[in-house]
Amino acid sequence: MAQIKLENIVKRFGDVVAVKDFNLVIEDKEFIVFLGPSGCGKTTTLRMIAGLEHPEEGDILIDGNRVNDLSPADRDIAFVFQFYALYPHLRVFDNIAFPLKAVKVPKPDIDERVKKVADILQITDILDRKPSVLSGGEMQRVALGRAMVRQPKVYLLDEPMANLDAKLRIDTRAEIKRLQHEIGATTIFVTHDQIEAMSLADRIAVMHQGVLQQVGTPHEIYNKPKSLFVAGFMGMPTMNLIDAEVTINQGQTVLQLSHTDVQLDLTTRQQSHLNINSNENRYVFGVRPEHIKVSKEPIAGKIKTDVHLIEPLGPVNIIDLILGTDMETQELILLRVRTHPTFQVQIGDTIWLDFDEGQMHLFDRKTEQAIW
Numbered sequence: 001m002a003q004i005k006l007e008n009i010v011k012r013f014g015d016v017v018a019v020k021d022f023n024l025v026i027e028d029k030e031f032i033v034f035l036g037p038s039g040c041g042k043t044t045t046l047r048m049i050a051g052l053e054h055p056e057e058g059d060i061l062i063d064g065n066r067v068n069d070l071s072p073a074d075r076d077i078a079f080v081f082q083f084y085a086l087y088p089h090l091r092v093f094d095n096i097a098f099p100l101k102a103v104k105v106p107k108p109d110i111d112e113r114v115k116k117v118a119d120i121l122q123i124t125d126i127l128d129r130k131p132s133v134l135s136g137g138e139m140q141r142v143a144l145g146r147a148m149v150r151q152p153k154v155y156l157l158d159e160p161m162a163n164l165d166a167k168l169r170i171d172t173r174a175e176i177k178r179l180q181h182e183i184g185a186t187t188i189f190v191t192h193d194q195i196e197a198m199s200l201a202d203r204i205a206v207m208h209q210g211v212l213q214q215v216g217t218p219h220e221i222y223n224k225p226k227s228l229f230v231a232g233f234m235g236m237p238t239m240n241l242i243d244a245e246v247t248i249n250q251g252q253t254v255l256q257l258s259h260t261d262v263q264l265d266l267t268t269r270q271q272s273h274l275n276i277n278s279n280e281n282r283y284v285f286g287v288r289p290e291h292i293k294v295s296k297e298p299i300a301g302k303i304k305t306d307v308h309l310i311e312p313l314g315p316v317n318i319i320d321l322i323l324g325t326d327m328e329t330q331e332l333i334l335l336r337v338r339t340h341p342t343f344q345v346q347i348g349d350t351i352w353l354d355f356d357e358g359q360m361h362l363f364d365r366k367t368e369q370a371i372w
């Protein structure tokens with residue numbers, strides 16, 4: 001049983017505030033992923049939980065006990081770093097068995113547990129080799145095996161699959177998920193790869209510039225982003241984000257997408273957060289590429305656009321459509337749409353589009369927070 005509580009954690013390195021007022025409760029047996037771009041403070045947060053860095057402010061509690069002053073060895077945590085550190089003079093088998101030998105687990109049990117993780121990680125055939133003759137991917141798997149063979153309260157995994165090739169990464173991802181479910185240990189996994197985060201996590205904690213932006217299930221993070229940052233970070237391609245303003249037109253409240261003829265009727269929408277009478281009614285409209293319907297036939301009342309670019313990706317096509325032009329900068333206002341590959345169009349074709357009602361997002365440009 002291991003619940004981890006981070007309360008008002010702050011960590012600075014000189015002038016750099018690596019982690020700002022971080023609050024999070026990670027429940028027992030939960031698989032949580034810290035996700036964010038390079039330098040956002042993921043590793044520093046993980047290292048503080050491990051006891052390898054010390055918070056300047058705030059408390060870290062494991063099962064209700066404050067562990068700020070406990071050494072890493074006394075926290076019952078297994079840690080896999082982005083950069084593996086194997087014992088060069090030991091065979092792979094002994095590297096994996098090392099933590100078990102250290103606590104004097106009987107030899108037959110060691111043999112069984114090492115063979116089990118070696119089997120999962122597909123390294124049974126290299127158990128007799130020394131690290132110096134292993135590839136980067138093999139070394140990474142040995143490092144993972146050394147953590148998996150223990151049964152600690154908490155696993156901390158910092159980009160543990162960074163050195164694996166694409167196929168092995170997907171296989172290992174599935175194995176890590178299955179194993180975590182089987183063992184039931186609280187796990188914190190750090191990555192900047194949103195697909196990895198979505199596929200592994202019970203909950204994702206999105207970080208940006210040391211600040212925790214949003215915590216939620218993969219579904220919540222993807223479908224209900226609370227900020228412009230989260231909306232723009234998740235998804236491939238990411239959400240279309242277009243400047244907009246709110247105007248009153250013939251008695252109707254409309255959202256006007258800047259530099260385009262596109263207007264959306266807001267009359268039936270909740271308007272209490274809209275600052276209609278202000279001069280600064282700047283918003284950002286968001287819609288994901290898969291939440292846009294397209295048609296080659298004219299549809300009355302729908303938005304008419306021209307095709308700018310087509311990227312056939314196999315299972316889907318990504319099409320860039322021209323919504324308008326910023327006359328000042330001559331920059332095109334483009335909208336990316338995901339379509340079925342059978343939807344065949346050419347550059348320059350005219351097509352009609354419509355946004356999925358209920359899948360549109362609006363953000364306040366100034367606060368960057370979601371309105372809907």
Ligand code: ATP
Nearest residue numbers: 013016018036037038039040041042043044045192
């Ligand atoms: P990455 O994905 O690249 O590992 P990250 O999100 O894990 O990035 P951190 O390694 O936690 O980010 O770094 C957060 C910030 O703190 C960065 O600006 C980094 O340069 C800084 N930082 C981290 N460790 C130190 C250190 N020991 N000394 C000085 N600055 C540091």
